[in-house]
Amino acid sequence: MQTQEQVVPIRTPESSFDDEVVTVIAKDGSTGPADPKLPVEQVVDFYEAMVRTRTIDVQLERLQRQGRIGFHIGSLGEEACILGSAAAMRPQDWIFPCYREFGALLYRGMPLQTYVDNMYGNADDPVKGRQMPDHYTGRAFRFGSVSSPIGTQMTQAVGFAWAAQKKGTDEVTSVYFGEGATSSAEFHTGMNFAGVMKAPVVFLCRNNRWAISVPSEKQTASKTFADKGVAYGVPAVRVDGNDVLATYKVVRECVERAARGEGPALVEMLTYRVGGHSTSDDPRAYRVQDEVEQWRRTDPVVRLRRHLETLGAWDDAREEELTKGTEAELKACIAAAEAKPKPALGTIFDGVFAERPWHLEEQAAELLNGPRAKDHH
């Protein structure tokens, strides 16, 4: 006699990704078989970008605590997965950010002064003070525009990547998001459209274990986030996101296969959000300090430094020079940003449309002739 199970083959999905995490840098600083074997100067460049990102992060958090900027959303502990993946994008490729990737934007060449002007929303802010701090845009650096609602950038990245391909380029688009965003409609839709349209897009999931106060195990019943690729026919891979060389290697391969016309990929980058969600968040309310300390032991910066030391490519003197240099540069940028005026009053009405319609002209006149106009230049 057949059992019920045989007649109706309901299956519990098995994870194909459970134990498969690409790692390169071992605890002792040596590298494994997936080592991309980059020139040592390039690895030093990664390290410098990571330390620079962290140094800026720490200073901006301090600045927020002093009440000099309104907000900061940082990447403490996630530097390797952000910089490693950004570095894996070729110059012609595009990045659609979530909101935790200022390190990638600076790595792509946005001047620190421009970023700081954006933090202050002053007259030199490229987006004219229209968005909160850390909601940057950088088209000149082939970098998208930050939106706060979760997941919105994913379907856009798919359409963007598809358009680039149809225009005959080999440009690949990557899109960042946290593991919490895999619960959003846009993730499912984006992955599905990417699979069907074979768009040259690389989905970069920063699995940092926390979506504000909700731990990653509450986001999904799947064993891993990479498993989600299976349902959409999107190839997926898990990588140690605290290992910059492994992240670079994995993302680079995904970029190259997308550029060859082999379609999208999903990369789950395993990392940890050491800081709060943002300066508005205090994680002590929902997670134990032990967990944080445990993750600090896998610190991506410490890990890469150990590797560089085995190569004889780094020492304390260089570290101090880099940290102090970044701090001094940032300090000068902050002083300059604070001395700059606010955006002109009338700019509120610019850029709603390509041209101002009558109702905005009317409202602009109201503001410009209003009681606060004299406080502005």
Next chain:
Amino acid sequence: MPEMNLVQAVNDALRIAMREDDDVVVLGEDVGKVGGVFRVTQGLFDEFGEDRVIDTPLSEGGIIGTAIGMALYGMKPVPEIQFADFIFPAFDQIVSEAAKYRYRSGGEYTCPMVIRTPVGGGIRGGHYHSQSPESLFIHTAGLKVVCPSNPYDAKGLLTAAIKDPDPVLFFEPKRVYRAVKMDVPEGDLELPLGKAKVVREGEDVTVIAWGAMLFEALASAEEVEADGLSCEVLDLRTLWPVDIDTIASSVKKTGRVVIVHEAPKACGFGAELLSMVTEKCFVHLEAPPVRVTGFDTPFPYTLEMEYLPLQHRITPALRETVAYEP
């Protein structure tokens, strides 16, 4: 000059735009091989191929999200939402993304696209195939909203919308789709956005309407003409930015205004029009402005002709407004 209905006129505008500009692509549910459930995109798939007339997976959020990505890159997507009632899964992408890209990026990214969608009732479609959600998009900074009433305007306005540098919601009155035929010129026809049309001149009262309700307004205007009432009827054509000059000069002339729309009354576009008329024409008004609209209920199926602001409801409103004495 060929005679066209509104379906054919929209199709013609799309075809011409796609022939002129390789960056114009059409995407949506069933828009490809079958040519759309209303056949508005019929034949485009055969002429332009599956890369420019794209049958997408079934997700409105995905259609608009990917269309935004295409627009950001430099293409001119014309996504179709099968019914305006289905637009809400894409609401966030439209109001927080497409509408805001130019502003939030300091002009580094722009989002020129035309979202086409059939709108309105009177076709026995029930709640989910009959709604008129225009005021939600008018309320959203960064969007233009167009609703033609006839084939000629549909072709000319869609052509302009596709050339426009900003995102445009293009509502097609589905009750008019095949009900009205008229001469529409072959080849290029472009009508400027933001211009209303005085479709009937009159002295006693101004009636403001658009889409399918324009014909109801005209029927009422004709009905009361027998009683010696002279109605001026405006077809807004572009709802936003609205042509305030044409509205104000008409109301200043007649001193009385009746606003007609299918959408519910509360916070419907009529509320904004009424406010504008009051602000701009207060001393010229001889009667309280009146709205004849859908009711503040979900759109009903069996009783849809009682819900809609049809001739039988517009005519008494015209008579009462003209007869009003303080």
